Amino acid sequence: PDSLEKDHCPPSFFVERVDITGARTLFHPQGTISIPYNQNSFVVNLAAVNYEDAHRQQFAYRFIKEGTEAWQQTGSQRNIIFNNLPPGSHRLQLKVFIKNNSWPEQIRELMIRISPPFWQTWWFILSAILLLVSAAWIMVRARIRNIEQKAAINTQLAELEMKGLHAQMNPHFIFNCLNSIKEMILQNEKKHASRYLSKFAQLIRINLEQSRQTFISVRQCINQLQLYLDMERIRLDRFEYNISISAELEVDLIQMSPMLMQPLVENAIWHGLHPLQGEKELWIRFYPAGANLICEVEDNGIGIVRSRQQKPDQRPEHQSFGLTNVRERLKVLNEKYKMKCSLVIIDKESTGENGKGTLVKLELTILNHSV
Incomplete structure (x- = not known):
């Protein structure tokens, strides 16, 4: 029985919550998160249910801009801190993996939209130009x-x-x-x-x-x-x-x-x-x-x-x-x-x-x- 190879199943991977500094907590967020410009620092908390190799799990993230960006590894750290994201839309990908493991990488994605301050909005700029x-x-x-x-x-x-x-x-x-x-x-x-x-x-x-x-x-x-x-x-x-x-x-x-x-x-x-x-x-x-x-x-x-x-x-x-x-x-x-x-x-x-x-x-x- 010990010689039988275990059937490794991928963990159940999801975003547990997003803690927006000094504001609110979003539980199990999906899709798009909208955050005002003055609350652009937050913590993403990840969860991966794995009963076999939990101690070997590692996490990583990347922002997709043009093409495929390199992954930034956080090791076993499940809480990823993001500070002072600029206004705009940010496509954030998160993954859990085990090196040399046969199960595929588990990737989750969030769209984080940081609203600009009013003085950077197109209508304000247009109004300012018209006013000038x-x-x-x-x-x-x-x-x-x-x-x-x-x-x-x-x-x-x-x-x-x-x-x-x-x-x-x-x-x-x-x-x-x-x-x-x-x-x-x-x-x-x-x-x-x-x-x-x-x-x-x-x-x-x-x-x-x-x-x-x-x-x-x-x-x-x-x-x-x-x-x-x-x-x-x-x-x-x-x-x-x-x-x-x-x-x-x-x-x-x-x-x-x-x-x-x-x-x-x-x-x-x-x-x-x-x-x-x-x-x-x-x-x-x-x-x-x-x-x-x-x-x-x-x-x-x-x-x-x-x-x-x-x-x-x-x-x-x-x-x-x-x-x-x-x-x-x-x-x-x-x-x-x-x-x-x-x-x-x-x-x-x-x-x-x-x-x-x-x-x-x-x-x-x-x-x-x-x-």
């Missing part, structure tokens, strides 16, 4: 709104400054016109005075309308100049004028500041042509040059040098009021509207230009009708 994006968008919008408000305030200030400078031109112009009307009446030129007064009223109405505008079209400027020139021809000795407009210039769309050209034309007539004996000619030109609008006023008058020599006692501020006003408005356009405007005055005789007289060149940044 929303906060960034609000900050950017607030910054843009602040910049837009400052730009609007600067634009309003620039418009008020431009209108103020424009308004300064009206009394200066009105004073000159009223003096002319007075002289016509004193000289008993009633017809001339009546015609002059009629055109003067039209021009005043146009100036008042334009005083409420920051920019006007080139066509409006030209119409105003024609009315002004017709009025000046009544009170002065006859002179010829020509207004030439480039075919490339969209006079109804391109904008410019009002009352920039009239002071230049007025200076050309009164300081250049009026003292001249003989034929008096005035040329006004509008043409584009790249991104700029060029406005020229040219006369064949006595020129700047001779004009100053003829009026040595005249106050400098009176002589330059119109030009000073134009330069101040160009400065506002350059500083507040980020334009590149300039005014150049050339005495043709002293600079070697052909002929006599003065050439005034006003260069403005082209603005379309949307400004």
Whole structure:
């Protein structure tokens, strides 16, 4: 009988319980165990019922990730401690075996799911990203709104400054016109005075309308100049004028500041042509040059040098009021509207230009009708 080989049966192997540190105990767990992230240390207690070779039994475990992982042996230790498992799903395999034994290894499996902390969940991360994006968008919008408000305030200030400078031109112009009307009446030129007064009223109405505008079209400027020139021809000795407009210039769309050209034309007539004996000619030109609008006023008058020599006692501020006003408005356009405007005055005789007289060149940044 002793020679008969015993029939070795595998033990009855199972997970007796899982002790979750500081929390609870799960008896005979199977399938999936869900554990919160702050209870991720636990002890797995194994049981193997074997009446023949119990003292030879050994235990081992492994976590299955990618492929087959090596077994970690615990010897005869039935209680296996796991500390600080990271959040996620862990496939835990447990086995009992006896070396050189004919019965197959007994393997049990548990799926342990450690729930992540709320700040590591997809919904929290997505919410945080959305919150950050929303906060960034609000900050950017607030910054843009602040910049837009400052730009609007600067634009309003620039418009008020431009209108103020424009308004300064009206009394200066009105004073000159009223003096002319007075002289016509004193000289008993009633017809001339009546015609002059009629055109003067039209021009005043146009100036008042334009005083409420920051920019006007080139066509409006030209119409105003024609009315002004017709009025000046009544009170002065006859002179010829020509207004030439480039075919490339969209006079109804391109904008410019009002009352920039009239002071230049007025200076050309009164300081250049009026003292001249003989034929008096005035040329006004509008043409584009790249991104700029060029406005020229040219006369064949006595020129700047001779004009100053003829009026040595005249106050400098009176002589330059119109030009000073134009330069101040160009400065506002350059500083507040980020334009590149300039005014150049050339005495043709002293600079070697052909002929006599003065050439005034006003260069403005082209603005379309949307400004």
